[in-house]
Amino acid sequence: MMLSRIADSLFWIGRYMERADNTARILDVNYHMLLEQPPDTYKLRWDPLIAITGERTRFYQRFDEANAHTAFDYLGYSEDNPNSIAQCIILARENARTIRDRISRELWEDINGLYHKINKLRDEGEGLSRFCDAVKRGGHRFHGVCDATLARDEGWHFLLAGCALERAEMTARILDVHYHQLVEGPEILNEARSHAWVAVLKSVAAYEFYKRQHSHIEPNHVAQLLLLDPRHPRSVRFNLGVLQNSLHAISGSVPGSYANEAERLTGRAHESLTYDSIDEIFTGGLHDYLEEMQATCRTIGAHISQTYLYYAVS
Amino acid sequence: MSSPTQALLGIHIRPDVGGRPLFEGYDPGTFYDEFVGPDGTPRPESAAMHDILAAMPLDVFEERRQLADLSYLVQGITFTVYSDGRGTERLFPFDLVPRIIPRNEWDVIEKGLAQRVMALNFYLQDIYGKQRILKDKVIPRQLVQSCKHFRREMMGLNVPRDIYVHICGTDLVRDSRTGEYLVLEDNARSPSGISYVLENRLVMRRTFARAFEVSEVMPVDHYPNELGKILRSLSPRSGDRPVVVLLTPGLYNSAYFEHCFLAQEMGIELVEGRDLVVVDDVVYMKTIHGLTRVDVIYRRVDDDFLDPLAFRADSLVGVPGLMNAYRAGNIALANAVGTGVADDKAIYAFVPDFIRYYLREEPILKNVDTYLCSRPDHLSYVLDHLSELVVKAVGESGGYGMLMGPSADKKTIEDFRARLKADPRNYIAQPVIPLSRCPSFDPATGMMSPRHIDLRPYCLYDGEKVTIVPGGLTRVALQKGSLVVNSSQGGGSKDTWVLRGNEEGIEA
Numbered sequence: 001m002m003l004s005r006i007a008d009s010l011f012w013i014g015r016y017m018e019r020a021d022n023t024a025r026i027l028d029v030n031y032h033m034l035l036e037q038p039p040d041t042y043k044l045r046w047d048p049l050i051a052i053t054g055e056r057t058r059f060y061q062r063f064d065e066a067n068a069h070t071a072f073d074y075l076g077y078s079e080d081n082p083n084s085i086a087q088c089i090i091l092a093r094e095n096a097r098t099i100r101d102r103i104s105r106e107l108w109e110d111i112n113g114l115y116h117k118i119n120k121l122r123d124e125g126e127g128l129s130r131f132c133d134a135v136k137r138g139g140h141r142f143h144g145v146c147d148a149t150l151a152r153d154e155g156w157h158f159l160l161a162g163c164a165l166e167r168a169e170m171t172a173r174i175l176d177v178h179y180h181q182l183v184e185g186p187e188i189l190n191e192a193r194s195h196a197w198v199a200v201l202k203s204v205a206a207y208e209f210y211k212r213q214h215s216h217i218e219p220n221h222v223a224q225l226l227l228l229d230p231r232h233p234r235s236v237r238f239n240l241g242v243l244q245n246s247l248h249a250i251s252g253s254v255p256g257s258y259a260n261e262a263e264r265l266t267g268r269a270h271e272s273l274t275y276d277s278i279d280e281i282f283t284g285g286l287h288d289y290l291e292e293m294q295a296t297c298r299t300i301g302a303h304i305s306q307t308y309l310y311y312a313v314s
Numbered sequence: 315m316s317s318p319t320q321a322l323l324g325i326h327i328r329p330d331v332g333g334r335p336l337f338e339g340y341d342p343g344t345f346y347d348e349f350v351g352p353d354g355t356p357r358p359e360s361a362a363m364h365d366i367l368a369a370m371p372l373d374v375f376e377e378r379r380q381l382a383d384l385s386y387l388v389q390g391i392t393f394t395v396y397s398d399g400r401g402t403e404r405l406f407p408f409d410l411v412p413r414i415i416p417r418n419e420w421d422v423i424e425k426g427l428a429q430r431v432m433a434l435n436f437y438l439q440d441i442y443g444k445q446r447i448l449k450d451k452v453i454p455r456q457l458v459q460s461c462k463h464f465r466r467e468m469m470g471l472n473v474p475r476d477i478y479v480h481i482c483g484t485d486l487v488r489d490s491r492t493g494e495y496l497v498l499e500d501n502a503r504s505p506s507g508i509s510y511v512l513e514n515r516l517v518m519r520r521t522f523a524r525a526f527e528v529s530e531v532m533p534v535d536h537y538p539n540e541l542g543k544i545l546r547s548l549s550p551r552s553g554d555r556p557v558v559v560l561l562t563p564g565l566y567n568s569a570y571f572e573h574c575f576l577a578q579e580m581g582i583e584l585v586e587g588r589d590l591v592v593v594d595d596v597v598y599m600k601t602i603h604g605l606t607r608v609d610v611i612y613r614r615v616d617d618d619f620l621d622p623l624a625f626r627a628d629s630l631v632g633v634p635g636l637m638n639a640y641r642a643g644n645i646a647l648a649n650a651v652g653t654g655v656a657d658d659k660a661i662y663a664f665v666p667d668f669i670r671y672y673l674r675e676e677p678i679l680k681n682v683d684t685y686l687c688s689r690p691d692h693l694s695y696v697l698d699h700l701s702e703l704v705v706k707a708v709g710e711s712g713g714y715g716m717l718m719g720p721s722a723d724k725k726t727i728e729d730f731r732a733r734l735k736a737d738p739r740n741y742i743a744q745p746v747i748p749l750s751r752c753p754s755f756d757p758a759t760g761m762m763s764p765r766h767i768d769l770r771p772y773c774l775y776d777g778e779k780v781t782i783v784p785g786g787l788t789r790v791a792l793q794k795g796s797l798v799v800n801s802s803q804g805g806g807s808k809d810t811w812v813l814r815g816n817e818e819g820i821e822a
Contacts (some may be wrong), residue, residue, distance in 0.1 A: 003589050004600045096388060098565050101578035105389075112390045148705040152601060248600065313591050 003245040008309040009095040013111075013259050014162025016095070020088035022138030023075055026052060027085075028132035029203040032070055033195055037275065045196070046071050048177045052170075053083055072128045085135055086122070091116055104149035107142075114138040157246035158283045164246065168239035171204055175226045176290040183219055197222050204234040212228050223277040223286060227265040236293060237273035243300070244270050250308070262303035333682040334372045337364070338754070340762050346490040346750040347432065347764055348413055359416040359813055362528045367411065372760055377409055378521050379755065384515055391509075391571050408514060408695030409754045410521065411766060413788040414529075417815030420784060423486065423495060423771065425678030428780035429669055431482045431773045434656045436500055436672035438478035441655060442468045453664045457688060460739055461653020461661065462709040463503070465617060467624055471641055474548045475777045478650040481541065482506060483786075486679070488750035496747065497679050500665065502657040503649060504614045507787040508537060509572035510770050512579075513789075530814035532784035537772065538579035540783075541612075544776045545580070548777040549609040549644035556609040559583045559599065561590070563615050563631040573614050592635030597644040610646045617651050645719075659708040659742045660686055669679070673737050677749055683745055687738040696743040697734065700727050703743040705734070719747055734778065749797055752808065766791045768799050769810065785810035 008109035030049055034042060048064035050059045062080065063070040078084045093115045100108045121131050136236060137264070140270055143163075150156050178200045194217040201207040201217075206225055209232055214221050229235045244266045258264040281289045343348050349360045356364035367375070386392070386405050400614055400703070415423075440447050441458060442465075448455045453764030458464060483505025485498040519526055549556030562573035564586050577584035589599050590608065598605035613620065619629040624637035639645045655661065663684040666677040685692040686704070696703060700719050707715030717730045734741050751764035787810040789799035801807040 001583075001606055002602050003583060003585065004602055005586065005589050007602050094565065097570075099584075100390070101574040101584045107392065109388050113388060118389070283646075311600075313593070313600065313605065 002154045002158075004311075006099050007155065008305075009099045010103075010155050010158040011304070011309070013095045014159045014164075015166040017111075017139060017142050018163045018166035019083060019170070020085045020092070020135055020290050021142075022167070022174075023053060023083070023088070024132040024135035024139070024199040025092040025203045026174060027128065028072065028136070029077055029199045031072075031128050031132075031191075033199040034068070037195070039285075042067055048181045049075070052173050052177045053081075054058050054173075055081055056208070058167035068128065072131075076131055077122055085131075086118060089118060089135075091137075098310040102155065104145070106149045107145050110138075110141055110145045113151065114142075119166055144238050154250055157249045158308075159244040161243050161250075164239040165301055165304075167234060168236045168243065171226055171234050171239070171293055172236050172293045173247060174200060174203065175223060176287060176294070179219065179223065179286055179290075201225075204232075206232055206234060220278055220282060225283075227281070227290075228273055228276070228278060232272075235269065240266055240270040240273060245306075248271045260303065260307045262300050262307055265296055265300050265303065269293065269300075318676060321635050325439050333694075334760070335368060336370060336372060336375055336755075336762050337368050340753060340764075342751070342764055344490075344613040345748055345764065345766070346488060348752040348767065349751055351754070357414075360414045363412060363522075363525050365416065366522065366525050367762075369483075373409070374521070375755070376760070377420075379757075381520050382408060382410060382517050385520075386513070389513075391513055406510060406801050407458075408794060409515065409790055409806050409808045410518070411753050411755065411767075412518060412809040413769070413810045414811045414813065415785065418811055420812045421497075422678060424494075424675070424782050426497075426765055426769060427482075427484055427782055429673060429678055430484065430497065430500070430665060431479060431673060431780045433668040433672050434479050434482065434500065435477060435667065435775060437668045438650070438656050439476055440672075442471065442478075444650060447668070447671060449672070452667050453661070455659060457686075458655060458769065461619065461655045461658045463652065463658060465652035465655070467637060467641075468650070471652045472643065474550060474643075474646040476731075477548070477777045478502075478647075479653050479656065480544055480548075480650075480775055481649040482775070483507065483770050484773065486769045486771070487682075487747055488749040488769075490750055495679060495769075496562075496682050497662075497665075498682055498747075499659060499662060499771070500657040501770075502653040504802040505772065506569040506572055506614075507770055509524075510807050511783070511785065511810070512537065512792050513771070514577070514807060518809040529811065531811045532814055534783040534785055537774075537783045538576060540578040540774050540781050541576070542582070544644075544649055544774055545582075545610050545612055547648065548574050548588050548645060548648060550643055551607075551609050556606060557583075557599075558610040558612065558676070559585045559590075559608055561585055561587070561588075561611050561613040561615050561621065561633075567614070569614065574596070576612075582612070587629075587631045590633045590636075592639050594632060595635070595639045595644055597633070597636065597639050597645045608645065610648070617654065620651065631709065634650060654690070656707070659684075659706050660688065660739070663742070678818065682747060687734055687741040687743065689747050692743075693734065693738050696741075697731060699743075700731060701745065704746055705730055705741055707740055707743060707744045709740070716798075718746070721731040746797065749791075752788070754806075756794075763794065765794075766797050766799070767808070784812035 001126065002040045026049055030045065034045060049071055050056050050066050059074055063074065074081050075084055077086045079087065081087065082133065091112050096103060096108050098113045117134055121134060146159065181195055197219065198207060201210050203221060204226060208224055210222065223259060225235065227236050230237055230241065232238060247263045247266055248255060251263065253259040253263065258267055342352065342354065349364065350356050383405060386408065392405055437447065444725055447453055448458065479502045483501040486495050488495050489499050511534055545558045546556050560573055560577040560584055562570060562584060574584055583599065591598050591600060597608045599608055615631055616628045620632050621631050621634060622629045622635040623634045640647060663681065663686055666681055668679045669675055685696050687696055689694045696752045704719040717726065720729065749766040749768060752767045753762040754765040755765045767790045768786050769786055769788050771782050774781045788810045790806050791797055791799045792806045792809055793804055
């Protein structure tokens, strides 16, 4: 027996923790990459980050330009940005607090500890690098504590579904924004192109995995890995597989069938990622493909909500 | 050397404190001190703990104190203060010196409280039933029916097993002049604080394990189990395992931590109003796979907000239709609706009469003398002595709406004078009781100082007998000289120990 509200909270704890973690990763990798780049390209390289988080409009209402300071300010702590890392952690903690009787004490204390930790870093004026490090470590610990202390019931699958859906959408967006910038962007960025692709791979922790398979950095290989590789835990395909599995566990429907619209759309997207080749995707246009994938993720989220969390009672 | 958690939150021990003995220069003063006698030597029941503390260097004590605070912070055991309009989380300060009660004293308290809780239940059953006590003129009808918390909707409604007050938190104080325990007020609606009793014990056991080896402290952690048993026994459906839930107003309620804690300890669902729905006078909760029937609600939502169709229409935390389900006998509520007519501060003055009337016994625990401002003779006395008295609004709790005559300025006193004249029924007055004190650590001076305390034991009534976990919540007024112990007014808490001792009790 699981209350809809509790399932909702677990789903969003997963999403917010994942969002905080992903934002910290892209912020951190970009910062370190730029330490060795010519300063006149800074602006061009910070802007995509703001785009990835979907916050461009609000950002430029506040700041004239995107640089390490404004990006950190806005994506790290800002209260005006509902998707800033600090806000995500606050919301994850609020959700955990409302259901603390349903999660392990360890999980609550872990999320609560992370909240106090980032407050402390802010109060001490700690810089981007140590802040992102704390959030990333927090993300790893979160997954570890969940794995080691939560019962594998329906709640577990809502949490997992939240993480997987968020991660799938985030990876698709990271790829989309960078591809657009690096392949179709201004000439000035060309010389540092492979550095930038390395940064993208590092931001999703896929650099070492990539290097084992390819000696050169090629955009289509990077896209292949991030989109279609079933082995890497941050690829879109991998995460839609996790999502599909959890949705089936919740509804009890057998593989190959679906019990609701969320399952149907997840299954269809997963099929496409399994059987489409990267060349086909490029032929049809990578950007369109990624846009549609992100839209599908949003629709799946809406259907999960309608089916399990906010249904009407007659 | 620091532990990972210490490092995480940055605990620093003040370098200047050194090894000064904690009780150096401790002066119990003229008030009754729960820990040491008038000559400054520890009372027999406190001797073991006193020796442990007295031998402990200040820096060691300070480290333990900070670790204890840290454990509350890490667990998020905080309450919310709304003074700044935004609601900030604060730790409820915990003082490491326990309040120790010898067994013979506890036996008296226990019997006195049991008697009181039984009488309150008989009274409520009577008021919402035949009203014999009004016909016999033991208490004025007008006083009862003018109570803010009297619920006409409850007249003639049969509550499960005739229990109205399942959980009662009664505030006791010890009068320094006589050494006697007095009842200060009853909390028969949704008393809070039991989670602190259980957590304080947990922290104390970890912090002063050795003290528990040498003192025979009676356990408290069976409370959730006892409460769970009573709640399950109320189910209107027979047979299979009843579905019991705890209804909370939500995250922003100051007692939210406690709601989570109790739900978890009892293994019941913690629900908010929006999780419940009433269909054809039956209460259900919304789950991911549809509706599940609910049998018993341990509600921590006030009457006013319980059902927007029956009470306040603007309530967002209630369940529309709940009162209809209650009237139809399809749901049990604990505590029952309308129990506020028993813990109203004006009704309080009559509780000793209830005990005589319903139980034909003399009250074991005395009340504090109380002036009812609704009585003209009392009102005129109160108005003449405002600067000596404590004035309380009858329907309020938590230390709000209160005048402390001796420490109030002229303007506040005049303000209360006007309020009393305008609405006398809404006020009572009591003499200031010189509360007993207990040593408490003052972080500002790094010394033990005597601070005033009260005691709130938690009584559970199952329709036949009253169960009380030994001890309760000792609240301490941490400000020097203050007599106000409420958490919202700068109070803290202590672990309360009842020692096993001799069961025969008083004159053994």
